[in-house]
Amino acid sequence: MRRGVRGFGLALCLVAATGFGVSALRWSPNELAIAQEPGTVETYPLLLMNETEAPAEVRVFVSDWLRDEQGFNDLSVPLNGARWIFDRTFSAGESLQIKYAVELPAEVVDVSGTFRTWSPQVAAEIAGASRLEPSGETAVPEGGMVTVTREIAIAQDGGSATVTLTVRASIEVEGLTIEETFSRGVPVTDLDGAGGQFDTINRSNADWVQLSHDHLTLQPNESREIVLTVATPESYEGTYWCIVHAESRELQVIGEIAGTQIVSRPSVGLKVMATAPGSEELTGRVLSVTVPETAPLTLEARFENTGNVQLVVTAEAEVIDRTGQAVARLPFSEFGRDYFRILPGSTRTIVMDEFPGGDALPSGIYQAVVTFDFGGESLVVGVKGFRVP
Numbered sequence: 001m002r003r004g005v006r007g008f009g010l011a012l013c014l015v016a017a018t019g020f021g022v023s024a025l026r027w028s029p030n031e032l033a034i035a036q037e038p039g040t041v042e043t044y045p046l047l048l049m050n051e052t053e054a055p056a057e058v059r060v061f062v063s064d065w066l067r068d069e070q071g072f073n074d075l076s077v078p079l080n081g082a083r084w085i086f087d088r089t090f091s092a093g094e095s096l097q098i099k100y101a102v103e104l105p106a107e108v109v110d111v112s113g114t115f116r117t118w119s120p121q122v123a124a125e126i127a128g129a130s131r132l133e134p135s136g137e138t139a140v141p142e143g144g145m146v147t148v149t150r151e152i153a154i155a156q157d158g159g160s161a162t163v164t165l166t167v168r169a170s171i172e173v174e175g176l177t178i179e180e181t182f183s184r185g186v187p188v189t190d191l192d193g194a195g196g197q198f199d200t201i202n203r204s205n206a207d208w209v210q211l212s213h214d215h216l217t218l219q220p221n222e223s224r225e226i227v228l229t230v231a232t233p234e235s236y237e238g239t240y241w242c243i244v245h246a247e248s249r250e251l252q253v254i255g256e257i258a259g260t261q262i263v264s265r266p267s268v269g270l271k272v273m274a275t276a277p278g279s280e281e282l283t284g285r286v287l288s289v290t291v292p293e294t295a296p297l298t299l300e301a302r303f304e305n306t307g308n309v310q311l312v313v314t315a316e317a318e319v320i321d322r323t324g325q326a327v328a329r330l331p332f333s334e335f336g337r338d339y340f341r342i343l344p345g346s347t348r349t350i351v352m353d354e355f356p357g358g359d360a361l362p363s364g365i366y367q368a369v370v371t372f373d374f375g376g377e378s379l380v381v382g383v384k385g386f387r388v389p
Helices: none
Strands: 012-019 025-028 031-035 041-050 056-063 081-090 095-103 111-119 123-125 146-154 160-169 173-182 188-192 197-200 209-211 215-218 223-231 239-248 252-257 260-275 284-294 297-305 311-320 326-331 340-342 347-352 364-373 380-388
Touching: 025 239, 025 260, 031 041, 041 056, 041 215, 056 209, 081 188, 095 173, 111 146, 111 160, 123 146, 146 173, 160 173, 188 197, 209 239, 215 223, 223 260, 284 364, 297 311, 297 326, 297 364, 297 380, 311 347, 340 347
Parallel strands: 012 260, 031 260, 284 380
Antiparallel strands: 025 041, 041 223, 056 215, 056 239, 081 173, 081 197, 095 160, 095 188, 111 123, 111 173, 146 160, 209 223, 239 260, 252 260, 284 297, 297 347, 311 326, 311 340, 311 364, 364 380
16 A cells, blocks of 8 residues: 655645646647667657746756556656665564665666655665675664665676665654665666565666756746757667656645645656667566456456557456356446556556446356457467356
């Protein structure tokens, strides 16, 4: 479960308010999908519009983003970084170790990190080595209610580093978020997440992107061109992505909870997806099919994009009885669409619970056959047997 805003005892609480549709600020186009050859530099004009009657001071910057398993945009993964989320209670005296690997480029890579607990609220920097090179044992900071330290080991061939993060809690705390950030984009692999939810973007093109403006002032109903320059590496395959934010410096009060004002900073994001022409691989697989309920019938299916480009996927489930006859069909529908998008390397869980006609299945044994179509060479199918009591 993802946690929302915490700490309502504060007088003011800031929440993100990034939109991809209607907003006080608007991009044109609202998404940029480009086919660009490796080792080239291209420019793309973008238009940023202030659709309000007031001037807007705007910050423009590049960030990473991903979609979670339910299909929602997640903008909180740190740029050129990785994140671990522990939605549980840590007991006093508990410790654990997180291990991850980093592929090392020819250039020197620095690393920095922070952590925060949810209740009580503790926030601090990760102590220890700050450069991806061999390090000895890290001294534990004194007096910390919760501490996280970092140690680094380099492979003999010098091509990768293994990083160990050690978490120690001297008091009981609820929830923990750890973020590591690197001086440039590097592939990160979770070796042992110690039960935490791991997120990173190993196909980020944020390092490829330069913007002609990082700050500007837009008058009421004014539009301004911002030039996006994309310099692709000498070798890449498939799709890489990032997001360009335009964020107002003005805060807006959007509500109040338990005496705390909730304010937002209006922001609009433009997704930038770059694909190497001719390198596209459209492949996927079904990880699981489950039947959480039979009255009403509900199916859940997990699908993984094993290719290297974003897939646009349609899905349909068929229920077959013991005679081989199809007794029900459940099409996929979400947000008014009969398809979903999934990024390469990602998984997606979809739910299909429409039962045309509304009649319950009679007692018996059935098979649920879920079919995914994403324009590949063949359809991908998952099957699950189940019993209706």
